[in-house]
Amino acid sequence: RSVKRLSDYQPPGFTIDSTDLTFELDATHTVVTAVLELRRLDPQLTELSLDGQQLQLLSLHYNDKLLAANEFDCTSQQLRLKVTEDTFRLTIRTQINPLANTALEGLYYANGSFCSQCEAEGFRRITYYLDRPDVLSVFRTTIIADTAHYPYLLSNGNKVEQRKLDNGQTLVCWQDPFPKPSYLFALVAGDFDLLRGDYQTRSGRMVALDFFVEKGQGGKAAFALDALKRSMRWDEQRFGLEYDLDTYMVVAVDFFNMGAMENKGLNVFNSKYVLVSEDTATDTDFFNVESIIGHEYFHNWTGNRVTCRDWFQLSLKEGLTVFRDQEFSRDMGSATVNRIHAVQVIRTAQFAEDASPMAHPIRPQQVMEMNNFYTVTVYDKGAEVIRMLHTLLGEAGFQAGMRLYFERHDGQAVTCDDFVQAMQDANHYDLSAFRLWYQQSGTPELTMQRHYEPQQQRLTLRLNQRTAATADQPDKAALVLPVRYQLLDESGNKSGLFVMQEHNETLVFDGVSAQALPVMLEDFSAPVRLKHDYSEQELLRIAMEASNGFARWDALQSCWMLWLDQAMHQNNDFRLPDAFFELYQQLLKLPLDDKALTAELLKVPEYHVFAENFQQIPVDAILSAIHSFRQQISQRLAPELKACYQQHSVVAVEYNEMNVGIRALKNRCLDYLALHGQPAETLLLQQYNSASNMTDKLAVLSACLHSAHPAFFGLMQQFATEWQHDVLVLDKWFSLHAAQPSAQVFEQITLLCQHPKFSWQNPNRVRAVFHAFAMQNPGQFHRMDGRGYQLLTDTLLKLDPINPQVSARLVTPLLSWQRFDLERQALMKAALHRLSAQPGISDDLYEKVSKALA
Ligand code: HT7
Ligand code: ZN
Numbered sequence: 001r002s003v004k005r006l007s008d009y010q011p012p013g014f015t016i017d018s019t020d021l022t023f024e025l026d027a028t029h030t031v032v033t034a035v036l037e038l039r040r041l042d043p044q045l046t047e048l049s050l051d052g053q054q055l056q057l058l059s060l061h062y063n064d065k066l067l068a069a070n071e072f073d074c075t076s077q078q079l080r081l082k083v084t085e086d087t088f089r090l091t092i093r094t095q096i097n098p099l100a101n102t103a104l105e106g107l108y109y110a111n112g113s114f115c116s117q118c119e120a121e122g123f124r125r126i127t128y129y130l131d132r133p134d135v136l137s138v139f140r141t142t143i144i145a146d147t148a149h150y151p152y153l154l155s156n157g158n159k160v161e162q163r164k165l166d167n168g169q170t171l172v173c174w175q176d177p178f179p180k181p182s183y184l185f186a187l188v189a190g191d192f193d194l195l196r197g198d199y200q201t202r203s204g205r206m207v208a209l210d211f212f213v214e215k216g217q218g219g220k221a222a223f224a225l226d227a228l229k230r231s232m233r234w235d236e237q238r239f240g241l242e243y244d245l246d247t248y249m250v251v252a253v254d255f256f257n258m259g260a261m262e263n264k265g266l267n268v269f270n271s272k273y274v275l276v277s278e279d280t281a282t283d284t285d286f287f288n289v290e291s292i293i294g295h296e297y298f299h300n301w302t303g304n305r306v307t308c309r310d311w312f313q314l315s316l317k318e319g320l321t322v323f324r325d326q327e328f329s330r331d332m333g334s335a336t337v338n339r340i341h342a343v344q345v346i347r348t349a350q351f352a353e354d355a356s357p358m359a360h361p362i363r364p365q366q367v368m369e370m371n372n373f374y375t376v377t378v379y380d381k382g383a384e385v386i387r388m389l390h391t392l393l394g395e396a397g398f399q400a401g402m403r404l405y406f407e408r409h410d411g412q413a414v415t416c417d418d419f420v421q422a423m424q425d426a427n428h429y430d431l432s433a434f435r436l437w438y439q440q441s442g443t444p445e446l447t448m449q450r451h452y453e454p455q456q457q458r459l460t461l462r463l464n465q466r467t468a469a470t471a472d473q474p475d476k477a478a479l480v481l482p483v484r485y486q487l488l489d490e491s492g493n494k495s496g497l498f499v500m501q502e503h504n505e506t507l508v509f510d511g512v513s514a515q516a517l518p519v520m521l522e523d524f525s526a527p528v529r530l531k532h533d534y535s536e537q538e539l540l541r542i543a544m545e546a547s548n549g550f551a552r553w554d555a556l557q558s559c560w561m562l563w564l565d566q567a568m569h570q571n572n573d574f575r576l577p578d579a580f581f582e583l584y585q586q587l588l589k590l591p592l593d594d595k596a597l598t599a600e601l602l603k604v605p606e607y608h609v610f611a612e613n614f615q616q617i618p619v620d621a622i623l624s625a626i627h628s629f630r631q632q633i634s635q636r637l638a639p640e641l642k643a644c645y646q647q648h649s650v651v652a653v654e655y656n657e658m659n660v661g662i663r664a665l666k667n668r669c670l671d672y673l674a675l676h677g678q679p680a681e682t683l684l685l686q687q688y689n690s691a692s693n694m695t696d697k698l699a700v701l702s703a704c705l706h707s708a709h710p711a712f713f714g715l716m717q718q719f720a721t722e723w724q725h726d727v728l729v730l731d732k733w734f735s736l737h738a739a740q741p742s743a744q745v746f747e748q749i750t751l752l753c754q755h756p757k758f759s760w761q762n763p764n765r766v767r768a769v770f771h772a773f774a775m776q777n778p779g780q781f782h783r784m785d786g787r788g789y790q791l792l793t794d795t796l797l798k799l800d801p802i803n804p805q806v807s808a809r810l811v812t813p814l815l816s817w818q819r820f821d822l823e824r825q826a827l828m829k830a831a832l833h834r835l836s837a838q839p840g841i842s843d844d845l846y847e848k849v850s851k852a853l854a
Pocket of ligand 2: 295299
């Protein structure tokens with residue numbers, strides 16, 4: 001199995017100036033004719049090698065000459081031939097089987113439609129090609145297919161021809177004027193509902209917006225269409241960027257490996273991130289739709305107009321585009337809660353990845369299977385790195401950098417260094433030390449120690465940074481850390497930015513009182529673990545007094561860690577302090593204006609949040625402490641919880657910032673009230689039966705699940721009857737079952753897999769069951785008898801031959817076996833050995849399993 005290294009990068013020896021593709025579509029025998037105009041870039045080269053995968057070559061022409069089999073070399077991975085001219089044409093006819101393509105990479109056939117997914121290296125499953133992002137070509141695509149079955153034949157760019165053929169087929173031709181790499185190619189053919197809209201750009205051009213969704217679902221795309229218009233407007237206003245084609249198409253499909261794909265002019269989306277209505281989708285679903293619609297739209301400039309030179313530079317487009325979508329979401333809803341959620345992703349999933357055998361920098365240095373590097377590190381830590389640049393340069397400086405980046409690189413395939421250089425040059429700001437963020441993996445630990453001198457009224461903060469070795473890199477250097485701070489002081493709050501560059505630095509405040517309290521790393525201004533010396537009392541003071549909502553929430557997070565530690569040492573005799581209950585009482589009686597933030601403050605952290613603070617994760621202790629914390633809150637604050645619930649129980653159904661916040665607060669109260677057992681039943685049933693929206697219905701089910709309330713099973717049955725026709729809603733039901741914290745979950749999962757709507761070929765269904773089981777059911781997944789690990793392993797062995805991308809994502813929780821007690825370690829390791837012993841295991845799964853066992 002081969003490993004590719006960034007250090008081995010070579011510019012392409014040939015390029016493809018134009019790509020003319022003809023698809024004669026058939027579910028099992030699609031014929032693809034590719035006419036490629038090639039140009040030699042390196043005059044020394046005498047051999048051309050094109051990438052291919054699972055292709056059947058039908059014929060090959062060099063200019064007009066049909067080549068005989070002995071005139072080229074065709075293996076399963078490559079097509080090689082001797083080349084004598086500087087420019088020449090190749091005509092390659094290949095045959096593929098989209099129906100057999102269950103990996104959902106390349107061109108596949110599912111649910112009666114053809115759909116493509118080419119990023120990262122899927123195009124080579126369509127035809128032989130220079131399937132690398134630094135080969136940019138102008139594409140013309142002709143699609144021929146049966147008219148009755150596939151009335152819509154779509155590809156990138158503008159439609160330039162459409163005609164009926166006399167054999168019941170239609171021919172459509174598309175031309176994309178923007179040169180693009182093969183990963184941005186797309187083709188979709190099928191019968192859909194079409195929702196149309198339009199948008200006038202700030203320069204006055206009209207753009208047609210077309211949403212293609214499953215028949216009968218057109219009405220559920222209206223929110224996504226509006227979200228697209230909001231994204232287009234926002235990108236013009238904030239970044240000065242305008243859309244460049246006359247049409248923007250979005251197709252929603254149920255069979256899809258990830259969230260969505262930004263193909264030029266023709267985005268393909270997982271239907272889950274397009275189709276929403278208040279009765280079928282939760283507020284979180286609405287949020288995700290808006291943010292992913294934004295993300296894919298923003299890629300048109302950060303990804304498509306300027307793309308990556310090679311896949312090691314993936315964060316160039318993904319980190320930057322996540323930063324842009326986070327900023328967009330922030331402007332659309334609660335800024336503080338958005339930041340809290342983004343930070344939680346880093347502190348749980350990303351820190352966990354850093355501590356795992358898959359640790360890598362945001363620009364990885366070596367890769368076996370590229371699909372394995374679409375990670376929280378590349379995406380979310382990548383976005384934090386962009387955010388730090390923004391913090392260092394300020395909004396105006398950052399935008400000046402963006403403008404220079406586009407001025408220099410529009411239409412090019414570039415590197416992360418090119419991006420940083422543009423930021424540096426536009427601001428005359430030396431970013432050479434900052435660049436280390438791109439090559440160093442791991443989570444820096446920032447330690448703060450305070451020292452107060454009463455005579456001088458001087459507060460000194462001693463800061464130390466240290467990054468522990470990771471699986472991929474033993475030695476670490478000091479990073480540039482922008483540390484935002486605020487000093488809580490009777491004389492008013494002082495805030496500022498301290499840019500730390502060395503391992504040890506000090507920050508001195510003069511003229512401050514002994515009570516002055518520094519709140520460090522405000523808004524999580526650098527992706528580090530902060531170790532501080534605050535007492536419980538000081539943390540509660542920040543939680544009560546800080547003007548910054550994020551700082552309040554963050555201080556409470558630290559309190560929870562202190563209390564977990566105390567609970568673990570006191571065998572759960574531990575009682576939460578009175579001051580904490582006073583704070584909660586106050587929040588329940590007088591919630592903040594930002595209700596969504598209030599709901600966040602009122603939340604006991606989840607298992608993964610606690611777990612990430614341990615090198616050796618004490619699964620059972622964490623779960624029992626969470627249980628005890630929740631019980632204590634529900635008992636001590638019962639009247640306040642009830643009153644707050646009642647006060648916020650009537651909310652208009654519409655998705656907007658205010659309603660979302662009120663629902664979040666009300667349902668947080670319900671989650672605690674459900675712990676009251678039988679007396680809570682009326683409340684739960686009442687909300688379930690009167691709910692006019694999915695957020696409130698699902699909140700009842702999850703409250704029952706968290707409190708092991710006996711009403712759970714009856715309501716789940718009712719829910720299944722109501723929603724059996726809607727697979728996206730049914731996925732929620734699958735996940736709730738799989739998260740059930742009792743041994744019954746195993747029989748339940750067997751039944752779920754036999755459900756008529758379950759399919760091993762459909763990633764959404766598989767994830768609904770097994771991702772929920774492995775990630776939201778820690779008690780059963782980590783059972784001491786190993787049954788949880790065994791279930792996941794059996795699943796991966798079955799899934800890997802069907803869809804390696806999905807199996808490789810699902811294996812993640814097994815990789816961190818070293819972070820558990822010895823008994824669990826042995827069981828998890830045995831599971832990994834079982835996987836690695838399986839003949840024919842995919843590269844995707846092999847790369848991760850072998851690293852975990854190394
Ligand atoms: N750029 C895309 C990443 C991607 C992908 C999407 C769908 C299916 C398979 C995929 N492989 C890679 C999505 C994005 O970040 O916008
Ligand atoms: Zn993206």
